[in-house]
Amino acid sequence: MMGFPVELMPPSASTSAVRVDRIFEALSLMWLVLCVALAALILFFAIRYRRGSRAERLNPLINSRLLEAAWIAGPLLVFMALFLWSAAVYTFEQQAPANAMEIYVVGKQWMWKVQHPQGRGEINELHVPLGRPVKLWMTSEDVIHSFYVPAFRLKMDVLPGRYTTQWFQATQTGRYHLFCAEYCGTDHAGMGGFVEVMPPAEYEAWLRDGAGSAVTLAASGRVLYAKTGCGSCHGERGEGGPRGPALLELLGRAVRLQSGAAVVADENYLRESIIDPQAKVVEGYPPLMPSFRGQLREEELMRLIGYLKTLRNPAASPSQPGGLP
Amino acid sequence: MTAMPLADAPQQSYLSHDHSLRSWLLTTDHKRIGILYLCAIALFFLVGSLAAALMRIELLTPEPSLVSADTYNKLFTMHGVIMVWFFLIPSIPNVLGNFLVPLMLGARDLAFPRLNLLSLYLFIGGGAFTLWALLRGGVDTGWTFYTPYSTTYANSHVILMVTGIFISGLSSILTGLNFIVTIQRMRAPGMGWFRMPLFIWAQLSTAIILVLATPVLALALLLIAVERLVGVGIFDPALGGDPLLFQHMFWFYSHPAVYIMILPGMGVVSEIIPCFARRPIFGYRFVAYATIAIATLGFLVWGHHMFVSSQSALAGLLFSLLSFLVAIPSAIKVFNWTLTLHKGQISFETPMLYALGFIGMFTAGGLTGLFLASIAVDVHVTDTYFVVAHFHYIMVGGMIMAFLGGLHFWWPKITGRMYPEWLGRIAAATIFLGFNLTFFPQFILGYLGMPRRYHVYPPEFQTLNVMSSLGATVLGLGYLLPLCYLLGSLCWGRRASANPFGASGLEWRTPSPPPPHNFSEPPSIADATGSNPSGDAPDP
Numbered sequence: 001m002m003g004f005p006v007e008l009m010p011p012s013a014s015t016s017a018v019r020v021d022r023i024f025e026a027l028s029l030m031w032l033v034l035c036v037a038l039a040a041l042i043l044f045f046a047i048r049y050r051r052g053s054r055a056e057r058l059n060p061l062i063n064s065r066l067l068e069a070a071w072i073a074g075p076l077l078v079f080m081a082l083f084l085w086s087a088a089v090y091t092f093e094q095q096a097p098a099n100a101m102e103i104y105v106v107g108k109q110w111m112w113k114v115q116h117p118q119g120r121g122e123i124n125e126l127h128v129p130l131g132r133p134v135k136l137w138m139t140s141e142d143v144i145h146s147f148y149v150p151a152f153r154l155k156m157d158v159l160p161g162r163y164t165t166q167w168f169q170a171t172q173t174g175r176y177h178l179f180c181a182e183y184c185g186t187d188h189a190g191m192g193g194f195v196e197v198m199p200p201a202e203y204e205a206w207l208r209d210g211a212g213s214a215v216t217l218a219a220s221g222r223v224l225y226a227k228t229g230c231g232s233c234h235g236e237r238g239e240g241g242p243r244g245p246a247l248l249e250l251l252g253r254a255v256r257l258q259s260g261a262a263v264v265a266d267e268n269y270l271r272e273s274i275i276d277p278q279a280k281v282v283e284g285y286p287p288l289m290p291s292f293r294g295q296l297r298e299e300e301l302m303r304l305i306g307y308l309k310t311l312r313n314p315a316a317s318p319s320q321p322g323g324l325p
Numbered sequence: 326m327t328a329m330p331l332a333d334a335p336q337q338s339y340l341s342h343d344h345s346l347r348s349w350l351l352t353t354d355h356k357r358i359g360i361l362y363l364c365a366i367a368l369f370f371l372v373g374s375l376a377a378a379l380m381r382i383e384l385l386t387p388e389p390s391l392v393s394a395d396t397y398n399k400l401f402t403m404h405g406v407i408m409v410w411f412f413l414i415p416s417i418p419n420v421l422g423n424f425l426v427p428l429m430l431g432a433r434d435l436a437f438p439r440l441n442l443l444s445l446y447l448f449i450g451g452g453a454f455t456l457w458a459l460l461r462g463g464v465d466t467g468w469t470f471y472t473p474y475s476t477t478y479a480n481s482h483v484i485l486m487v488t489g490i491f492i493s494g495l496s497s498i499l500t501g502l503n504f505i506v507t508i509q510r511m512r513a514p515g516m517g518w519f520r521m522p523l524f525i526w527a528q529l530s531t532a533i534i535l536v537l538a539t540p541v542l543a544l545a546l547l548l549i550a551v552e553r554l555v556g557v558g559i560f561d562p563a564l565g566g567d568p569l570l571f572q573h574m575f576w577f578y579s580h581p582a583v584y585i586m587i588l589p590g591m592g593v594v595s596e597i598i599p600c601f602a603r604r605p606i607f608g609y610r611f612v613a614y615a616t617i618a619i620a621t622l623g624f625l626v627w628g629h630h631m632f633v634s635s636q637s638a639l640a641g642l643l644f645s646l647l648s649f650l651v652a653i654p655s656a657i658k659v660f661n662w663t664l665t666l667h668k669g670q671i672s673f674e675t676p677m678l679y680a681l682g683f684i685g686m687f688t689a690g691g692l693t694g695l696f697l698a699s700i701a702v703d704v705h706v707t708d709t710y711f712v713v714a715h716f717h718y719i720m721v722g723g724m725i726m727a728f729l730g731g732l733h734f735w736w737p738k739i740t741g742r743m744y745p746e747w748l749g750r751i752a753a754a755t756i757f758l759g760f761n762l763t764f765f766p767q768f769i770l771g772y773l774g775m776p777r778r779y780h781v782y783p784p785e786f787q788t789l790n791v792m793s794s795l796g797a798t799v800l801g802l803g804y805l806l807p808l809c810y811l812l813g814s815l816c817w818g819r820r821a822s823a824n825p826f827g828a829s830g831l832e833w834r835t836p837s838p839p840p841p842h843n844f845s846e847p848p849s850i851a852d853a854t855g856s857n858p859s860g861d862a863p864d865p
Contacts, residue, residue: 045666086699150774161562
């Protein structure tokens with residue numbers, strides 16, 4: 001792009017970016033070919049059949065079902081190919097690898113708060129290691145925001161009242177724009193910062209030397225667990241009791257509810273059960289739990305859930321309150 | 326409208342038969358109501374354009390310069406609300422549609438003339454509420470009113486503005502009903518479905534969408550007001566609501582509304598091209614069916630506005646597939662308009678320049694819709710300037726081009742006067758150039774990642790933003806030209822004959838301007854009707 005006054009393509013820094021760019025380039029080529037062809041055809045007709053020209057005009061075509069059918073079938077085939085291609089890339093973008101490291105993001109008017117499980121937190125910046133899949137767990141304290149990193153070609157809305165996720169694997173070290181892409185009020189345009197992709201060793205070093213890096217997310221979640229009094233029903237270490245079900249190895253497990261239905265316990269289920277415990281009561285337990293709506297901030301909920309994720313059955317494997325697997 | 330001395334007109338026209346103010350304000354004549362709509366939407370267009378101009382000045386620099394963040398947010402909200410509900414949606418249906426539907430059908434008026442007057446005043450009442458909200462300090466939610474921002478967090482006159490849109494929605498529904506009944510019941514004897522001008526097909530499809538979709542918008546806006554006023558938890562999760570519910574309701578209306586805004590434009594172009602190419606439209610029935618197909622499929626693609634909203638991945642894929650399909654009928658139309666030029670006797674008067682410009686801009690913009698239908702690409706470009714550029718190609722490059730084309734085409738019929746042809750051509754070319762210079766750079770900005778609704782932005786985006794603002798200046802000048810010479814033509818324009826362009830619709834069989842009751846004797850359609858001059862095309 002040297003010499004041209006503006007860049008035409010953003011930096012490409014993730015495994016998704018190359019895939020999206022290829023579709024974009026194919027679409028752009030198609031756009032160019034069709035626009036030029038149409039312009040040429042109109043220009044040709046306009047000159048050849050201008051009023052009074054001597055071009056032959058016998059038997060003008062008024063109708064041709066064959067032409068129309070061909071013109072429906074041709075584009076349809078091309079469109080379906082494009083659909084399948086982009087659906088494949090989208091499906092890739094939707095499926096985070098199982099070994100992805102998890103980072104927690106809270107959006108609020110008008111900043112991004114990021115919490116790494118190892119303990120370090122940051123605002124309006126996100127440091128990630130090169131070449132490792134990263135999965136973001138995101139929620140909002142207030143209105144809808146959208147976490148957008150153009151260099152990764154990825155964007156996901158961040159909603160109040162639930163977790164959304166996105167994952168990426170960075171392929172280039174560097175500093176890339178982070179934007180809020182969903183209009184969120186006065187300082188919407190200022191709600192952004194940078195994503196910094198670092199070599200893994202540098203990232204590990206970065207994690208160690210920041211404020212708050214002494215206490216892991218799960219450890220601070222355990223403090224909250226005790227302080228909030230969760231243990232009085234669910235057991236000191238989540239082993240359960242007569243009034244509250246056990247929380248060991250809960251994540252991903254199917255839970256049977258009083259209503260007879262079963263749900264898979266995921267992060268959104270855990271969040272709902274803390275904020276609105278009566279929504280889904282576990283079978284065999286009385287609906288005693290009070291709501292913690294308004295008492296725990298989203299960041300605290302994330303710590304608590306981060307801790308719950310680490311609860312292991314002591315008989316099966318030693319619990320690892322020190323960090324996430 | 327006062328400067329129209331038509332004393333020497335051979336017959337009293339709808340303009341000259343009564344000059345009193347009362348006869349204008351309480352008129353039930355569809356032609357006069359069309360003109361009143363024209364005055365109203367011209368005013369709204371000026372207000373909306375002013376907001377756009379201030380935004381483009383602000384965006385000349387990456388840092389805040391002209392206005393504060395809050396003011397900028399109110400400007401784009403005002404621009405969106407005014408342009409969508411008070412200019413684009415009523416533009417062709419309520420101005421040209423009102424004027425032309427009865428004339429094209431050979432009828433004396435719409436089916437319910439007094440309801441038509443009520444529609445007008447509801448529209449003006451809704452507009453007044455909206456302007457009042459602006460004068461009291463404006464609204465900062467964006468025209469999309471996303472919850473929970475609009476219900477819980479916005480400190481501006483949301484309820485007032487929502488009320489204005491709600492009332493104008495009633496106007497839309499009544500106009501839609503009026504058109505459906507009129508087209509169903511009042512066609513001249515012998516005008517079967519497939520002898521109707523394509524403009525009528527477009528108006529019919531638009532009217533059906535207006536009637537079916539607008540109530541959903543009204544409901545969504547009503548629920549916003551309920552949540553804001555009474556605190557009932559419908560959309561705000563802090564109150565136990567679901568913010569996505571609003572998006573589903575809003576886009577269930579607002580995507581079909583895109584077709585409310587473009588189908589009438591397609592109808593206009595389908596009239597202009599056969600006239601200036603001097604031959605019947607290619608594949609009349611396919612164009613008519615494509616109109617219906619767009620109106621139908623348009624109801625099934627709203628979810629493509631929500632690919633990153635956290636709707637399920639399966640829903641995203643389905644909406645992506647359907648969004649590709651809706652492009653097919655549009656492609657048919659472009660193909661048929663172009664083939665209509667084949668073996669024609671083409672001349673290039675102002676309306677034809679707009680129509681050809683429409684084909685180009687609609688195609689260029691419509692094809693970028695495929696980028697957005699491609700779900701993986703949309704994840705990157707949604708809520709960026711790519712989307713802004715895309716819908717402005719359809720709305721400004723498409724709909725406004727078609728509106729201006731139609732206004733020039735039927736201006737002699739509406740006013741009985743001709744405008745200066747060379748000025749018309751210069752304006753059309755200026756608008757075409759200004760438009761492309763304004764909006765093409767925004768595609769690049771969007772793919773680079775510049776989000777929409779940003780009044781400050783990283784410095785590397787400045788060059789493209791400056792190009793866009795320069796283009797907007799040219800575009801603005803282009804719009805001023807027709808405003809001046811069309812108004813001037815009312816005083817100094819050459820008198821128009823009944824059929825100055827040699828067109829073939831029924832509206833051209835009556836004097837320009839038409840008499841109050843349109844036709845001195847009921848027209849016969851034995852030989853010709855509008856865009857389908859061949860009558861029933863030889864298609865089984």
